[in-house]
Amino acid sequence: MAETASKAGEVLLKFEDVSVSYGAIQAIRNVSFEVKRGEIVTLIGANGAGKTTSLRAVSGLVRCQSGRVTYRGEVISNLPPHLIVRKRICQAPEGRGIFLNLSVEENLDLGAWAAPDPKSYDDDLAHIFDLFPRLKERRKQNAGTLSGGEQQMLAIGRALMGHPDLLLLDEPSLGLAPQIIEKIFEIVQMINRDGKTVLLVEQNALQALQIAHQGVVLETGHVTLSGPARQLLASDEVRKAYLGE
Amino acid sequence: MIEFFQHVVNGISVGSTYALIALGYTMVFGILQLINFAHGEVFMLGAFIGMYSSRYFGFGEHPSLWALLAILALAMVGCAIMGFLIERLAYRPLRRSPRINVLITAVGVSLFLQFSGQLLFGSDPKFFPQVFQPSGDWTLGGVRFNPLQVIVFCISIVLMAILQTIIFRTRLGRAMRAVSFNHDLASLMGIPTNAVISYTFMLGSALAGAAGVLVGLIYPKIEPLMGTMPGLKAFVAAVLGGIGNVTGAVVGALTLGLAEAFVVAYYAPTFRDALAFIILILILLFKPTGLFGTRRTEKV
Numbered sequence: 339m340a341e342t343a344s345k346a347g348e349v350l351l352k353f354e355d356v357s358v359s360y361g362a363i364q365a366i367r368n369v370s371f372e373v374k375r376g377e378i379v380t381l382i383g384a385n386g387a388g389k390t391t392s393l394r395a396v397s398g399l400v401r402c403q404s405g406r407v408t409y410r411g412e413v414i415s416n417l418p419p420h421l422i423v424r425k426r427i428c429q430a431p432e433g434r435g436i437f438l439n440l441s442v443e444e445n446l447d448l449g450a451w452a453a454p455d456p457k458s459y460d461d462d463l464a465h466i467f468d469l470f471p472r473l474k475e476r477r478k479q480n481a482g483t484l485s486g487g488e489q490q491m492l493a494i495g496r497a498l499m500g501h502p503d504l505l506l507l508d509e510p511s512l513g514l515a516p517q518i519i520e521k522i523f524e525i526v527q528m529i530n531r532d533g534k535t536v537l538l539v540e541q542n543a544l545q546a547l548q549i550a551h552q553g554v555v556l557e558t559g560h561v562t563l564s565g566p567a568r569q570l571l572a573s574d575e576v577r578k579a580y581l582g583e
Numbered sequence: 584m585i586e587f588f589q590h591v592v593n594g595i596s597v598g599s600t601y602a603l604i605a606l607g608y609t610m611v612f613g614i615l616q617l618i619n620f621a622h623g624e625v626f627m628l629g630a631f632i633g634m635y636s637s638r639y640f641g642f643g644e645h646p647s648l649w650a651l652l653a654i655l656a657l658a659m660v661g662c663a664i665m666g667f668l669i670e671r672l673a674y675r676p677l678r679r680s681p682r683i684n685v686l687i688t689a690v691g692v693s694l695f696l697q698f699s700g701q702l703l704f705g706s707d708p709k710f711f712p713q714v715f716q717p718s719g720d721w722t723l724g725g726v727r728f729n730p731l732q733v734i735v736f737c738i739s740i741v742l743m744a745i746l747q748t749i750i751f752r753t754r755l756g757r758a759m760r761a762v763s764f765n766h767d768l769a770s771l772m773g774i775p776t777n778a779v780i781s782y783t784f785m786l787g788s789a790l791a792g793a794a795g796v797l798v799g800l801i802y803p804k805i806e807p808l809m810g811t812m813p814g815l816k817a818f819v820a821a822v823l824g825g826i827g828n829v830t831g832a833v834v835g836a837l838t839l840g841l842a843e844a845f846v847v848a849y850y851a852p853t854f855r856d857a858l859a860f861i862i863l864i865l866i867l868l869f870k871p872t873g874l875f876g877t878r879r880t881e882k883v
C-alpha cells in the first residue's frame with residue numbers, strides 16, 4: 339500500500355490531557371499519548387487503571403471532561419459514536435461484545451454498516467473467512483453458541499468489516515486459553531502488517547508488549563510510563579509491576 | 584360444534600387487533616425496556632384519523648375496499664408521525680434518566696392524549712363511517728363469518744407479515760435487533776441508535792393506527808378514552824407472549840382473544856374484561872418471562 343507507506347509516521351490518534359469521570363469517580367486524568375500510522379500501540383495496566391475508559395473516549399461512548407482526542411488533526415471527542423465509526427475507527431469491544439442474539443453472518447453484516455464501499459462486501463466477507471475459517475463453518479449459527487475464542491475472532495472480524503484505518507482492541511486475550519491467545523496475537527500482527535494501525539488494550543502486558551511498537555502504562559487513571567515497547571519490556575518498573583519479576 | 588368454531592372466529596378476529604397493538608408494546612420494550620403506556624392512545628388516534636379522513640373524502644357514502652385501504656394508510660402514516668413525536672418530545676430527553684421517570688412520563692403522555700382527545704374531538708362517542716360494507720354473511724361448513732371479521736384478520740396478517748419481513752430481512756430490522764441487544768454496542772457499528780429508536784416507535788405506532796381503523800370498522804362507536812382497555816389488554820398479551828418477543832406478542836394476543844371469546848360464550852359476558860388481568864396475574868406469578876420470553880442476562 340503505497341499510500342500508507344508515504345504517510346508512515348503521521349500521527350493518527352492523539353490524546354491531549356484527557357480526563358473522564360463517571361459521576362464523582364474520575365476514571366482517567368490528564369492522559370496524553372499518540373498513535374502513529376502503521377503502529378501497534380498497547381495500553382497496559384491493571385484492572386481499573388482506565389484502559390477501557392480510554393478506548394471509550396476514542397469511540398465516543400464517554401465524554402471527555404477536559405482535554406481532547408484528535409484523529410488526523412481533527413477533534414473527535416465531541417462526536418457521537420456512530421459518526422466516529424465513519425472515520426474508520428472500528429472497535430472490538432471488551433468482553434467480546436458481539437450480538438449474541440444474531441447469527442455470525444449478521445454480526446459481520448453489522449460490522450460493515452459504516453463501511454465506505456458496500457460493493458466490497460462479498461470480498462471483505464471472504465477475506466474474514468480466510469482469516470478465521472471457523473467463522474465460515476458457523477456462519478448461520480447464533481453467535482451465542484460460539485466458544486470464547488471464536489467469539490473473539492468474530493469481534494475482530496466484525497471490526498475489520500468496517501475497513502478500519504485504526505483498529506481498537508479491548509482485551510482480546512481475556513478469558514482465553516494460552517494457545518488461543520497466541521493465535522489471536524498472531525492475527526493482530528498480521529492485520530497490522532496489512533496496513534492497519536492498532537490500539538491494543540491489554541492486561542496481558544508481556545505478550546502485548548512483545549507484538550507492539552509502542553507501549554503506554556496506565557496506573558489508577560494516569561500515564562506512568564510510555565515509550566517504545568522494547569524499552570518498556572526491558573525497564574525495571576514494568577518488569578516488577580507487570581511481569582512479576 | 585359449529586357454535587364452537589363461531590367463537591373461534593370471533594376470538595381470532597379480536598385477537599388479531601390486539602396483536603397489532605401488542606407488537607408496538609413489545610418492540611418498544613425490546614429496544615428501550617420501556618412500557619409505553621401512551622400506546623393505547625395512539626390506537627385511539629388511529630381510529631379518529633380514520634374517521635375524520637373518511638368523512639373528509641366522503642368514503643362513508645361510497646364504501647369500497649379501496650376506501651378502507653386508503654384510510655388505513657392515512658391512519659398509519661398519521662400515527663407513525665405521532666409515535667415519532669411522542670418519542671422525540673417525551674422520551675428522548677429522558678434517555679439517561681432512571682427508568683421510573685420514563686415510566687411515569689409514559690403514564691403522563693397517555694393521560695395527556697386522552698384528555699386532549701376529549702378537548703379536540705369532544706367526549707361523546709362518534710360514529711365511525713362504514714367505509715367498507717360487504718353484503719350479507721359468508722358461511723363455510725355451517726360456520727357464519729362476518730366478512731368484516733375476515734377482512735380485519737387478513738389485513739392484520741398481512742401487516743404482521745410485513746413487520747416480520749422488516750425485522751428479519753432488512754437492514755433496518757437488523758439494526759433494530761442490534762440496538763435492542765445493546766445500544767452502545769450498536770452505536771460502535773456505526774448505527775445511529777436514536778434514529779433506529781424513532782423508526783421503532785413509528786412502526787409500532789403505525790400498526791396501532793391500523794388497529795384503530797379496523798376496530799372502528801367492527802365496533803363503529805369511537806371515543807377518546809377507547810384506547811385504555813385495548814391498550815391494557817394488548818399489554819397483557821405482550822407480557823403473556825414474553826415482552827420483547829415479536830412472535831410472542833402475536834401468539835399472546837390471539838390466545839387472549841380466543842380466551843375472551845370462550846369466556847363470553849361459555850361463562851359470563853361480564854367477565855370478559857377481567858380475564859386479561861387474571862391472565863396477567865397468573866403469568867407474573869408462574870412464568871414472568873412469558874411463553875416465549877428469555878431471561879435477559881444482566882449487562883455489565
